[in-house]
Amino acid sequence: MKNKIMTAQEAVARIWDGATIMIGGFMACGTPEILIDALVEKNARNLTIICNDAGVPGRGVGKLLSNGQIKTLIASHVGLNPEVAQRMNTDVPEDKLECILVPQGTLAERIRAGGAGLGGILTPTGVGTIVAEGKQVINVDGRDYLLEKPLKADFALIRGSVTDKFGNTVYNGTTKNFNPLMATAADYVIVGTCEIVEVGAIDPNHVMTSGIFVGAIVGGEKPWQI
Amino acid sequence: MADMRDPKEIIAARVAKELKDGDVVNLGIGLPTMVANFLPEGVNIILQSENGIMGMGPAAEKGKEDVDIINAGAQYVTVNPGAMFFDSATSFGIIRGGHVDATILGALEVDSHGNLANWIVPGKMVPGMGGAMDLVVGARKVIIAMQHTQKGAPKILKECRLPYTAIGVVDMIITEMGVMEVTKDGIVLTEIHPDYTVEQVQAATEAELIISPDLKPMV
Numbered sequence: 001m002k003n004k005i006m007t008a009q010e011a012v013a014r015i016w017d018g019a020t021i022m023i024g025g026f027m028a029c030g031t032p033e034i035l036i037d038a039l040v041e042k043n044a045r046n047l048t049i050i051c052n053d054a055g056v057p058g059r060g061v062g063k064l065l066s067n068g069q070i071k072t073l074i075a076s077h078v079g080l081n082p083e084v085a086q087r088m089n090t091d092v093p094e095d096k097l098e099c100i101l102v103p104q105g106t107l108a109e110r111i112r113a114g115g116a117g118l119g120g121i122l123t124p125t126g127v128g129t130i131v132a133e134g135k136q137v138i139n140v141d142g143r144d145y146l147l148e149k150p151l152k153a154d155f156a157l158i159r160g161s162v163t164d165k166f167g168n169t170v171y172n173g174t175t176k177n178f179n180p181l182m183a184t185a186a187d188y189v190i191v192g193t194c195e196i197v198e199v200g201a202i203d204p205n206h207v208m209t210s211g212i213f214v215g216a217i218v219g220g221e222k223p224w225q226i
Numbered sequence: 227m228a229d230m231r232d233p234k235e236i237i238a239a240r241v242a243k244e245l246k247d248g249d250v251v252n253l254g255i256g257l258p259t260m261v262a263n264f265l266p267e268g269v270n271i272i273l274q275s276e277n278g279i280m281g282m283g284p285a286a287e288k289g290k291e292d293v294d295i296i297n298a299g300a301q302y303v304t305v306n307p308g309a310m311f312f313d314s315a316t317s318f319g320i321i322r323g324g325h326v327d328a329t330i331l332g333a334l335e336v337d338s339h340g341n342l343a344n345w346i347v348p349g350k351m352v353p354g355m356g357g358a359m360d361l362v363v364g365a366r367k368v369i370i371a372m373q374h375t376q377k378g379a380p381k382i383l384k385e386c387r388l389p390y391t392a393i394g395v396v397d398m399i400i401t402e403m404g405v406m407e408v409t410k411d412g413i414v415l416t417e418i419h420p421d422y423t424v425e426q427v428q429a430a431t432e433a434e435l436i437i438s439p440d441l442k443p444m445v
Contacts, residue, residue, distance in 0.1 A: 026277040026278075026296070026298075026300075026314075027300035029277075029294070029296045029300065052314070053354075053356075076354055076356050076357070077353060077354035077355070077356040078353060079351075079352075079353025079354060080300075080353075085352060099352075101352075101354045101355060103355050103356075103357070103358075103359040103360050104276065104314065104356050105317075105318025105319075105321060105322055105357060105359075105360030106359075106360070108314035108315040109315055109318065112315045124322070124364075125322065125359045125363045125364075126359055127363075127392075128392070128393040129359065129389065129391065129392065130389050130390075131355075131359065172294040173278075173292060173294030173295040173311055174275075174277050174278045174294065174297075174311060175294050176278050176312065177277055177278050177313060178313070180313045181313055181314065181315055208313075223293040223294070
């Protein structure tokens with residue numbers, strides 16, 4: 001079996017400037033902080049980040065934002081990180097952030113579609129709102145739906161609670177959120193995990209993400225704190 | 227004698243009476259969260275939290291938090307026996323699929339067609355819609371729980387002026403002044419708080435209210 005265990009620095013070494021990266025978590029709960037710290041250290045620039053929210057300053061995706069590494073942010077909610085608005089409205093061109101807001105359920109389903117080989121999804125969410133601008137409306141049996149296209153990424157940084165050496169992963173509680181979806185929708189998936197165990201130690205009934213999706217495993221993830 | 231309760235408590239207590247035993251309910255952040263404190267005796271509801279919980283319990287006690295369990299407002303919470311955690315696609319499948327009986331949330335504006343605006347004030351506040359667009363489109367009943375005006379300015383309008391969260395989704399509006407139902411003919415005032423007259427409620431409302439022939443006191 002190929003060794004997937006490495007340091008956070010080794011795991012993020014292959015992330016290039018301009019890459020598209022999915023990052024798990026909901027208000028930084030279920031966000032792999034050690035991988036984000038390593039990405040801040042590596043200082044990859046002009047990133048497109050796909051995540052539920054912008055975290056808070058100094059936490060989760062907020063660290064990448066503070067370091068000016070994000071060019072485009074695709075998220076459902078950014079209101080708890082005032083730095084997003086500052087960077088969207090700045091006159092300094094190299095600090096300027098493009099923020100694309102997507103309804104949370106649509107974001108989840110577009111990522112799922114990206115990982116599941118679908119050409120898009122039809123959702124009633126956003127019909128008649130500015131979210132519908134520029135999108136195809138398809139009527140099915142009398143109801144209007146928006147065609148929302150799949151989302152894919154070069155990398156996904158996800159956070160596990162327990163991961164075996166093959167990459168099979170369990171997420172505790174509400175740390176699950178976007179993590180298992182993103183694990184399917186990126187070319188290279190890095191798991192930052194709290195505990196690494198031997199293959200076979202996790203009951204197959206409890207595995208939430210199969211190791212087939214996982215390229216790299218990094219231990220040392222800490223429990224989440226507000 | 228005037229009602230001395232905080233207007234938010236008046237609203238939350240009245241909203242709680244709309245819920246039936248066994249309902250699956252999603253509560254928004256702020257005032258809607260208070261509804262859980264006012265459920266009538268014998269009414270147990272199942273709280274859904276869109277970040278991935280069915281069967282959410284009360285806030286966690288200080289010192290007893292499970293750091294892996296938060297609600298959609300990023301507060302540590304507990305879960306009840308029989309709860310389930312799930313990913314965001316499953317969570318919004320539950321919401322969009324019509325498996326949530328009621329969602330209770332606030333609004334910036336609601337209009338006489340049941341249109342809702344609660345996620346953006348262009349040029350001022352761009353927090354993002356989060357799960358609100360999915361919730362109001364998917365939940366079986368949408369109850370808006372809010373103070374009747376914003377510092378005296380009406381929030382219940384003929385037509386929303388802010389960008390929509392969704393169109394034609396609001397079923398009911400509950401404020402400190404009364405209870406209103408959105409019908410195809412417009413907004414019907416069905417209950418009025420005893421501290422106010424119909425004229426006062428209409429004066430605080432831009433949309434023209436239809437007064438129910440069966441108008442009751444809001445208690």
